[in-house]
Every structure is written in structure tokens, then in C-alpha cells.
Amino acid sequence: MQKEILYLKIAKILEEQIAAGTLKTGEKLPSIRTVQKIYNVSINTVKQAFLELESKSLITSKPKSGYYVNQSFNTKLGLPTINKLHLSDKEKTPEDLISKVFNTLTNKDFTQLSLGVVDKSMLPITKLNKGVVKVLRNLEDSGTSYETAQGNINLRRNVAKWSFTWDGHLTEDAIVTTSGALNALFYALITVTKPGDTVAIESPVYFGILQMIKSLGLNIIELPTHPVTGVAIEDLKKVLPKIKACCFVTNFNNPIGSCIPEENKKEIVRLLTAHNIPLVEDDLYGDIFFGTKRPKPCKAFDEEGIVMWCGSFSKTLAPGYRVGWVAPGIFKDKLIRHKLFHTMSSPPLHQEVIADFMEHGRYDHHLRTLRNTLYSNYLNFQRTIENYFPENTKISKPQGGFVLWLELDPKIDTAILYDIAIQQNISFAPGRMFTQHDQYNNCMRLNFAVKWDEKVENSLKKLGTLIKQQL
Known part of the structure; x- marks a missing residue:
């Protein structure tokens, strides 16, 4: 009983400091060992106090970093409104x-x-610069030669290995490198659609995706997107007879931040597989998660190869390098032909630099x-x-x-x-x-x-x- 009173007492003191603004939102709390010494209690008592605060969503733990003040779930501001599926034909181009x-x-x-x-x-520019020097010294022809259209073998191998973070089982042969994520989406869409086809996307959606799809002569259906859970399964079912492909940002959508729950991702893949509709999946932000583990992409549940998993290092490592990838599933050969026709091959230098950066655990x-x-x-x-x-x-x-x-x-x-x-x-x-x-x-x-x-x-x-x- 005494132990329970002690941990509640410590939790109450910290809660009052958070409420008063002494401990500010986003600020790191003193370590468990520091609190233990201040109050002369056991480590377990402090852990119980922190768990009490976590249960109230007042603090959050970050692996290998500690505990931080978190009032994100207690905000007095509401969530944005979900738009409606049936919009007028009136367009207002942005x-x-x-x-x-x-x-x-x-x-x-x-x-x-x-x-x-x-x-x-926030970027490791000095380390990347050292990588450029190293690669230039070791790369045959200093990166001036053509590569195969599929892309740099070392980068493809490392992207495939990295897929283990979401239980992926990709091989280097499953990956095609691209000039960033938008380029990956472009190749994926021209592979599975033709002008006049209709594509379902989230709404709101990143304007670059919107403009790129329209430039291909495709029609667009904007699906209502919940700010937390993303596209609703029922809304997707309504448009299945009208669409040739889907293009979704499944993890932390730009701009609304939604992350489709795992069960919904499974159902989306099941539905689209049953209707033979490809999913062009933009997983650009999947590695930038605030929870304890990375959310899986839809690709993790893709048994028939209809999901074209796209990503890049533009949002996490080097925007100007323009290095991305796509795992095109059953559409790989056709997509590689499109890439060969449009760009011949990707520049090898920056692909090698990023592969080297990933190889030695620095990316993690x-x-x-x-x-x-x-x-x-x-x-x-x-x-x-x-x-x-x-x-x-x-x-x-x-x-x-x-x-x-x-x-x-x-x-x-x-x-x-x-x-x-x-x-x-x-x-x-x-x-x-x-x-x-x-x-x-x-x-x-x-x-x-x-x-x-x-x-x-x-x-x-x-x-x-x-x-x-x-x-």
C-alpha cells in the first residue's frame, strides 16, 4: 500500500508541473534514475509513476531516448472535418x-x-559528404557509366533489407530505383493505366500527386479521408466499378497525417486483389513514426503482387539527391521498359552514397x-x-x-x-x-x-x- 501511495504521489507532482507549464509540451522528463534519487524510492516505484502518467496520455516514451511531455491527445482543439464523396463537377484548379x-x-x-x-x-550532411568522397574513390568510372534500367544493385539490396522493419520479404530483384517518390508514382501509374482511365486518391492529397495524375490524362475520384484512419472501406467499395487503379499515401498522409489501420490495409488489399485493381502505394513517410514501431504498408499483405510500393529518401535523408524506388510486383517488367524508354537509367553516384550510408547502420x-x-x-x-x-x-x-x-x-x-x-x-x-x-x-x-x-x-x-x- 505504501508503494502505491508513493508512486501516485510522484505522479501527482509531475502532473501538476505539466499542468502549470513547468514541464512544457515536448520537453524531456528527468530520467527514471534521476527521479529515483530525488525521491529516494525504488526504480519500480518511479516506473509505476511514469506508467500512471502514460495511462493519462500526459507523457510518452521514446525508445532509447526517455519520456516526454505529451498533451497531443488532450488538446482542446477538434479534428478537421471529413469531406464528402459526392462532389460537384465544378473544378477550381490550384x-x-x-x-x-x-x-x-x-x-x-x-x-x-x-x-x-x-x-x-536535421540532415547528416557531413556524413553524406564523406560518403560522396568515398564512393568517388571506389566507384568504377567515378559514377559516369550507365547502369541497368532496374537501378543500382547495392541500393536495391539495402532497400530490400530495410523492408524487414515492416516484416517485408522483398529481394533486391523486386526493387526498381527511381528519381524520387513522385517519379516512382509516375512510372507505376503509366504502367497500369492509359489516358482516360480513372484513379481513386485520398482527399486532401499532396498537390504534386494531383498534378502528376492529371498530366497523364487520367480522371480522378477524390475519396473522403479521415484525419486519423484515412480512406473508409465503404467509400472505396462504392467506386470500385469506376476505377482502374488506386493511389494512396497509406502511412501519415500528406497533408492530413492519417495512417490507415492495419486491418483496413488488409481489407483494401483483399478488395483490390479480388477486383484486379492495382494499388500504387506511396509510403514516403512510413519511417517517420512517433510510436514504438513502424506501421506496415499495404505491400506487407500483398500476396498476388498488385501493390506497387513506392518510397524515397527525400523526406528523411537527402531531398536533392532525388533517390527513390518502387517494388512493382507483377508489373515489374513492364515498368522497367517504361523507365528504359523515358530515362535510360538512374545516376549511380547518389544511389551508391545512400547504399553505403544504409550498409553500416547509420540510416537507422x-x-x-x-x-x-x-x-x-x-x-x-x-x-x-x-x-x-x-x-x-x-x-x-x-x-x-x-x-x-x-x-x-x-x-x-x-x-x-x-x-x-x-x-x-x-x-x-x-x-x-x-x-x-x-x-x-x-x-x-x-x-x-x-x-x-x-x-x-x-x-x-x-x-x-x-x-x-x-x-
């Missing part, structure tokens, strides 16, 4: 907004919350550090938005990736707000960029993979003030 946002990207005075790229301070170590930093940033963003944005703001709760989706008061047009914000040197991505229809006008996407500092915090506060002024 090209104007896309051009406007990209025009600000080179301005270093801006707080850039618009582009979905990890800040260079880098990801652990990156995930901890991004999770801390997420909590800082969430806390600041909750404190300084209007109370009726709705916010996504991603369990991975590095983008936040905000839904503001219906009176706010984020395209107009964007023009006002850039006068204050703040850039974000207006919601209408992520659809082909006239919707999400009061929504925005924020990238939290930035270096968290006073400038970023003040910019978020300023953005909240601008929204309140518009109301």
Missing part, C-alpha cells in the same frame, strides 16, 4: 496557388512553413534522432497553435510525418490569408492546393520539420493574430 507558394521558397527572410522538406539542420541511427526532433517540434507547434489561434481552429493529430492540417473558421479564405501572411514574411500552404475541387478554402498545411526557435514560434503567434484579425 495551379495559381502552387506557383505563388513556390515563388517564395528562395527567400531566406521568410519563415517557410509551406514546403514539405526537412530542415538541413539517423532516423531515431530525426523522429525525436520532429515529434518534439510537433508538440511545440500544437501547443503554440492551441494558445494563439482562434478557439474554433481544428487540427490534425499525425502520429508520424511532419505536416499539420488546420481547419479554420469558415469565414477565413486561406488564399487571401496567404497574401497577407507573406507581407509578414510567413509562408504556408493554402488548403485549396490539395484538391481539384472548390473546397478546403478555410484550411492550411504547416510543415513542422523546421528548426524550432524563437523566430518560428513568433511567426506562428503572428499567424494566429492575423487569423483573428480576419474574423
Whole structure:
């Protein structure tokens, strides 16, 4: 009984510190051993106290890092609204907004919350540079020769080995390398569709995917996407007779952050296999998870080879290297022919550098550090938005990736707000960029993979003030 009282007493003290803001959201708690020494109790008593706080979602554990203050599930802000499946035929193309946002990207005075790229301070640039020197010294012809269309053997081997993180059983022969994930999606789609076919995608969806699909002469059905669980099985069933393929970001969708539950992934693969409909799976963010383990992609449940698993290192390691891959399943030979026709082969140098980086365990170590930093940033963003944005703001709760989706008061047009914000040197991505229809006008996407500092915090506060002024 005494032990129970002690752990509850310690838990209550820490809970009061969290409530008072002494321990701030995203802040690391003292270690179990430190708390043990402070209160002169056993290790097990401290562990019980931490478990009590975890059960209330006040703290969260990060493997090999410790415990952090977590109020992400107790936020007073609600989740964004799910859109409707039956939309009008009226389109409102977002090209104007896309051009406007990209025009600000080179301005270093801006707080850039618009582009979905990890800040260079989070990337292992020095180690990659050493890898370039090493590879140039050892690579035949210093990387100037053509490779086979399937891509670099060392990179394919390492991507195949890496699939063990989600219980994958891929071989190097199952992988084709590409120039980033969008290029992988492009090859996958031209392999399984022809102009005039219809593709089902999530909504909202990354504007690059939207524009790429439309450029191929394909029709699009946008499926309603729940901010936590993604596409609903019932909505997918309704459109099966109309579609030739699906293209889903199954883990930590950009921009809404949803992660399709494992059981739903199994059912999606079962349904699509039964109807002979390929799934082009964008698993770009799967390695950036905040929980204890990586979520599986749909590819993990693919027995017939209809899932074309796509990914890249652009969001985790080196955006400018443009190194990605696709595991095309039964469509491999046809996809390789398309790649051969379009680009002949991929540049070998950066593929070799990344293969070398993965070979010696450095990628795994880098990801652990990156995930901890991004999770801390997420909590800082969430806390600041909750404190300084209007109370009726709705916010996504991603369990991975590095983008936040905000839904503001219906009176706010984020395209107009964007023009006002850039006068204050703040850039974000207006919601209408992520659809082909006239919707999400009061929504925005924020990238939290930035270096968290006073400038970023003040910019978020300023953005909240601008929204309140518009109301």
C-alpha cells in the first residue's frame, strides 16, 4: 500500500508541473534514475509513476531516448472535418496557388512553413559528404557509366533489407530505383493505366500527386479521408466499378497525417486483389513514426503482387539527391521498359552514397534522432497553435510525418490569408492546393520539420493574430 501511495504521489507532482507549464509540451522528463534519487524510492516505484502518467496520455516514451511531455491527445482543439464523396463537377484548379507558394521558397527572410522538406539542420550532411568522397574513390568510372534500367544493385539490396522493419520479404530483384517518390508514382501509374482511365486518391492529397495524375490524362475520384484512419472501406467499395487503379499515401498522409489501420490495409488489399485493381502505394513517410514501431504498408499483405510500393529518401535523408524506388510486383517488367524508354537509367553516384550510408547502420541511427526532433517540434507547434489561434481552429493529430492540417473558421479564405501572411514574411500552404475541387478554402498545411526557435514560434503567434484579425 505504501508503494502505491508513493508512486501516485510522484505522479501527482509531475502532473501538476505539466499542468502549470513547468514541464512544457515536448520537453524531456528527468530520467527514471534521476527521479529515483530525488525521491529516494525504488526504480519500480518511479516506473509505476511514469506508467500512471502514460495511462493519462500526459507523457510518452521514446525508445532509447526517455519520456516526454505529451498533451497531443488532450488538446482542446477538434479534428478537421471529413469531406464528402459526392462532389460537384465544378473544378477550381490550384495551379495559381502552387506557383505563388513556390515563388517564395528562395527567400531566406521568410519563415517557410509551406514546403514539405526537412530542415538541413536535421540532415547528416557531413556524413553524406564523406560518403560522396568515398564512393568517388571506389566507384568504377567515378559514377559516369550507365547502369541497368532496374537501378543500382547495392541500393536495391539495402532497400530490400530495410523492408524487414515492416516484416517485408522483398529481394533486391523486386526493387526498381527511381528519381524520387513522385517519379516512382509516375512510372507505376503509366504502367497500369492509359489516358482516360480513372484513379481513386485520398482527399486532401499532396498537390504534386494531383498534378502528376492529371498530366497523364487520367480522371480522378477524390475519396473522403479521415484525419486519423484515412480512406473508409465503404467509400472505396462504392467506386470500385469506376476505377482502374488506386493511389494512396497509406502511412501519415500528406497533408492530413492519417495512417490507415492495419486491418483496413488488409481489407483494401483483399478488395483490390479480388477486383484486379492495382494499388500504387506511396509510403514516403512510413519511417517517420512517433510510436514504438513502424506501421506496415499495404505491400506487407500483398500476396498476388498488385501493390506497387513506392518510397524515397527525400523526406528523411537527402531531398536533392532525388533517390527513390518502387517494388512493382507483377508489373515489374513492364515498368522497367517504361523507365528504359523515358530515362535510360538512374545516376549511380547518389544511389551508391545512400547504399553505403544504409550498409553500416547509420540510416537507422539517423532516423531515431530525426523522429525525436520532429515529434518534439510537433508538440511545440500544437501547443503554440492551441494558445494563439482562434478557439474554433481544428487540427490534425499525425502520429508520424511532419505536416499539420488546420481547419479554420469558415469565414477565413486561406488564399487571401496567404497574401497577407507573406507581407509578414510567413509562408504556408493554402488548403485549396490539395484538391481539384472548390473546397478546403478555410484550411492550411504547416510543415513542422523546421528548426524550432524563437523566430518560428513568433511567426506562428503572428499567424494566429492575423487569423483573428480576419474574423
